[in-house]
Amino acid sequence: MKLDRKKAVPLYIQIREIIRSQIESGERKPMEPLPPEDVLCREYNVSRITIKKALEDLKKEGYIVRIKRKGTFVNFEKPKREERGFRIGRKTIAFIVPDIEDAFISEIYKGIKDVAEENGYSVAVFSSDKNIEKEIENIELLKDSDMEGAVIFPYWGRFNALQILKLKKKRFPFVLIDRYFRDIETDTVIVDNFKGAYKATKHLIDLGHRRIAHIMGVRCTANxxxxxxxxxxxxxxxxxxxxxxxxxxxxFEVEGSLRFEPDDIGGYREAKALLSCRKRPTAIFAGNDYIALGCYKAIKEMGLRIPDDISIVGFDDLKFSSHLEVPLTTVRQPKYEIGKRACEILIMRITQKNPPRKFKKIVLPTELIIRGSCGCKRKQVEKNLYLGGETWTK
Structure with a gap:
């Protein structure tokens, strides 16, 4: 699309509308980098001031995010038509995630987005696609960005501990969710994974199981x-x-970088190994529902039946878990509430002139959802609910 220099419409508005149209049509994808300003200047044959004005408007409307020394990117989510004017003047917070397409994380995002928009903020999502190096880079760029703060969902291990410490030293507002660092005090929102796993395993024990296997997810505090x-x-x-x-x-390592296979594939492989043992388990506590999904496939391939031959309990209560051939008994996490509470803490840190010096740690409750994968009826089992809580640490 070319500029019409005979029109009375200013050139920066024409450029703004061209780029906006490209984003709206999907020609430019979420989190895709835009060309540098000097390239856009040559492409449209205009001054740098004209390009800056066009990009500034798009940023205010929520179409793009601009990051110092990194460039300009298409925002993860296009603003709704009725929100375009309302978004002008809005500030932005970041959501750093391993994989935004993950069903568990997308529910958390809804909680963050709702609270952010209620308070006049837009949300820019930075997904690492489960790439450790990319996650480190995403956290590193926060220090020099125009983001007001961030909700960070770390992937695994301690690979990004240095970047977290740098943010803390610079007093950049952020909240960790789901995973945290035991030796780094930060604002944190998690669920009581210990109690959730205890209830899941106890449920299997109460049903008479003694050889109970456990397939862990990636190494992190939650798992x-x-x-x-x-x-x-x-x-x-x-x-x-x-x-x-x-x-x-x-x-596993790919060209010098650590990668993980999808949890359902890992769960399938590990379940096959467990069920091939001479003395196999009678039940499996899967570290998450994707792992449980892999277990289902392995069990079916080996000619075994759920729950007659083996019982399974998952963790997360993702939408698919209730629609499996044998509905999965699992531990439900309050996904939306995790995002909501994290964003509330973050906005408190951003907006209060003198926020509390103590870090806030929110521990939310989980619920054991009993379905058919353990071969029991709900009335036969105690009501598996417990309270979570919140504590303050220095």
Whole structure:
């Protein structure tokens, strides 16, 4: 689309409308970088001031985000038509995630977005596509961005601990969700993974199982706490802990970078290994619902039946879990509430002149959702609800 220099419409408005149209049509994809300003100047044969004015309007309307020393990117979500005028003057917060298309994370995003918009903020999403190096880069760029703050969902391990410490030292407002660092005090919103895993494992024990396997997700505090909850349930029931019944999804290296296969594939592989043992488990506590999905496939391939031959419990309660051939018993996380509470804390940090010096740690409750994968009826089992809580740490 070319500029019409005979029109009375200023050139910067024409350029703004061209780029807006490209974003609206999908020609420019979410989080796709726009060409540098000097390239746009040559493309449209206009001054840098003209390009800056066009981009500034698009930023105010919520179509793009601009990051110092990184460039200009198409925003993750296009603004609604009725919101365009309202968005002008809005400030932006970042949501750093491993994979925005993950069903668990997308529900958290809804909670963040609702609270942000209620308070006059837009949300820019930065997804690392489960790439450690990209996640580190996304967190690193926050320090020099025009973002007001960030909600950060770390992927795994301690690879980004240095970047988190840098943000903290610079007093950049941020909240960690789902995963955290035991030795770095920050604002955090998590669920009680320990108790959730304990209840899930205890449910299997109450049904008479003694050889209960556990397939862990990627190494992080959430999955470590679930493992400890599993072990505690065994010890409380005087069941010997057998390390051979615990499997962990491991990273692999691709061209010098660490990668993880999807959890359902990892769950499938680890379940096949467990069920091929001479003395196989009678139940599996899967670290999340995707892992459980992989277990379902392995069990079916081996000619076994759920729950007649083996029982399964998952964690998360994703939408598909209730629609499986045998509906999955799982631990429900309050996904929307995680995002909501995290964004409320973040906005408090951004807006208050003298925010509390103590960091806030929110621990939300979970609920065991009993379906058909353990071979029991709801009335036969105690009501598995418990309270979470919130604590303050220095």
């Amino acid at each position: 470590e706490d679930r493992f400890e909850g599993y072990r505690y349930a065994l010890s409380k029931a005087s069941i010997h802990f057998d390390p051979s019944l615990v499997r962990e999804i491991q990273p």
